[in-house]
Amino acid sequence: MPVSTQVRVGRQAIVDRDLNLVGYELLFRAGGADAANLHSQAEHDAATSQVLTAVLGDFGDRTLSTGSRFFVNLTRAFVVGELPLAPGLEDVVLEITEEIVVDDEVMAGVHRLRDRGFSLAIDDFEGEEHRLPTLPLAQFVKLVLPPADDVFLGDDGRLVNRFDHVEQLISLVREHNSSALIVVERVESLEDFQRCSALGVDLFQGYWVQRPVVHESTxxxxxxxxxxxxxxxxxxxxxxxxxxxxxxxxDPALSFRVLRLASSSAVATLSPVSSVGHAIVLVGRRTLSSWAALTVVGATTGSGGGQGRAALTFVLARAGAVSRLAGDRSQEAYTAGLLSGTAEAMGLSVEELLSTVNVPDSLRGALTQFEGPVGSALAAVLSTEASPAAPAPREASSSPVEAGRAYARALSEAAGLTAMLTS
Incomplete structure (x- = not known):
């Protein structure tokens, strides 16, 4: 199993008539592909999951959001409840896409989403009769502005231009939902914006507003x-x-591993292990921390994965060395070393890793600014390793000789601990 996957999400702005930012539509991107290049339903479901995961924190609010709303396309599986929508997405506008055939199952799913408090958008509405029942449940209806040379058959049977076509769709939407906000996509020019605004369009999206910006994270x-x-x-x-x-x-898998380790010969006990809590006491927090690191860096138990075991040994050695140098702050220092080493093993910055968890200010300061005794110990170990993450040389509480000795001892212990954890 790979340690991490690259998440690539496109972001395109949605603005109002005064060009104030209202939100962003998040668009699937992977290796230069977009949703149009996905073929199977499973691929579309996976793409939706990737975008929703990005909303929940892969990128962080500072990258994708400025307090505005996200608009995310849903597939049928998410609408009908075959795939779950995780807590934390209640502020997201869920788009019911044009590929979804609206039947009784879909309507029941749309009602459930509304009851949960989600805002809904009917995406790329073209007046389809089967989609009309969804309109009263939507807060947004998105229309596509066709290319300039397209013509359409009007309500009276005569050919009309694209703006007349959009106006007819707006009238149809208003018949079924007078309060929904109308969003027009593919606004490509100032003329498109002005003509659509005159028709009563509320919100605008397209290259004239902003070309999609691709963001990438791990x-x-x-x-x-x-x-x-x-x-x-x-x-x-x-x-x-x-x-x-x-x-x-x-984490059921971690629970099982802790119980198994507590019952192994590596933990000396004469009494049977009665619970996970009992196992935690027997195993000890230091070993449990190391096992958590094993889960993060992706070394799989019993797989014979040499690369994973080498990464774990590296992480544990750093953690042990920092702990040895930090005196009475050894437990916090051990965690700092684990987190620092884990970030490096995964190819992440410490800031990216910390964006997924809440850590105490003292630990964050030690990891990002090398503050306090723990930060000083971490800086000394990084310098000993000649790590790219090492800070500029400065006066340290530990000498290079002390740091080197601590690292050598920690490396020996780490090798033994890795062997025990991956056996």
């Missing part, structure tokens, strides 16, 4: 995010065992 699956949260919790000695147990139980 996505982690939910198991790795859960493991990162566990790492952060373990860094605080005041975190109660019950909270640690809750985080472990959130």
């Amino acid at each position: 996505s982690m699956n939910p198991a790795r995010v859960s493991a990162l949260r566990l790492l952060v919790a373990l860094s605080d000695l005041e975190t109660p065992t019950a909270e640690i147990e809750r985080l472990v139980l959130a």
